[in-house]
Amino acid sequence: MTTETGRPLRADARRNREKILSTAVRVFAEQGLDAHLEYIAKEAGVGTGTLYRNFPTRELLIEAAYRNELNRLCEAAPELLVAMPPREALRAWMGRFIDYATAKLGMADALRAVVDSGVNPYAHSRELMMTALTSLLDAATATGSIRSDISPADMFAALTGIALASGKPEQREQAERLLDLTLDGLRYGTAH
Secondary structure, three states: OEOOOOOEOOHHHHHHHHHHHHHHHHHHHHHHHHOOHHHHHHHHOOOHHHHHHHOOOHHHHHHHHHHHHHHHHHHHHHHHHHHOOHHHHHHHHHHHHHHHHHHHHHOHHHHHHHHHOOOOOOOOHHHHHHHHHHHHHHHHHHOOOOOOOOOHHHHHHHHHHHHHHHOOHHHHHHHHHHHHHHHHHOOOOOOO
């Protein structure tokens, strides 16, 4: 992360920014547009001045919180592929996709307010997710651990469907079962 002048953020400033963003996702999901920025600062363990220095407006905070969740999801793909076999990495990423979708659904009203202000927080979202998903599917296909006839668009549609059907926090067990079922459906060679 860098400052507006292009200089890297100090480690403590980077940690504060991360705390603000992760707290904002949770609080906007819980309280919607009624969430007070001062409450977010307090919950994140930072002063209101720190919050406003990083995010001068509510819309900038909401957009940054959403983009941070998106980046965390997409940046996880190569990290997971280094840490575990491709099929396991794909399954771990699928779980993270549900986390991302749950946060996005919880922030729906706040995100709509950002869109209404003329900003598109979703610009490039699908492209970034498809790149991450493609790398995971390609790695798993190369090892023969999943079938080769599934496109990233198909997998994205399946994950989106699971998120829409079971994306609430209280539905997480069902979402996990559906993710396992989906991954099991990818198991056997190529389609006949």
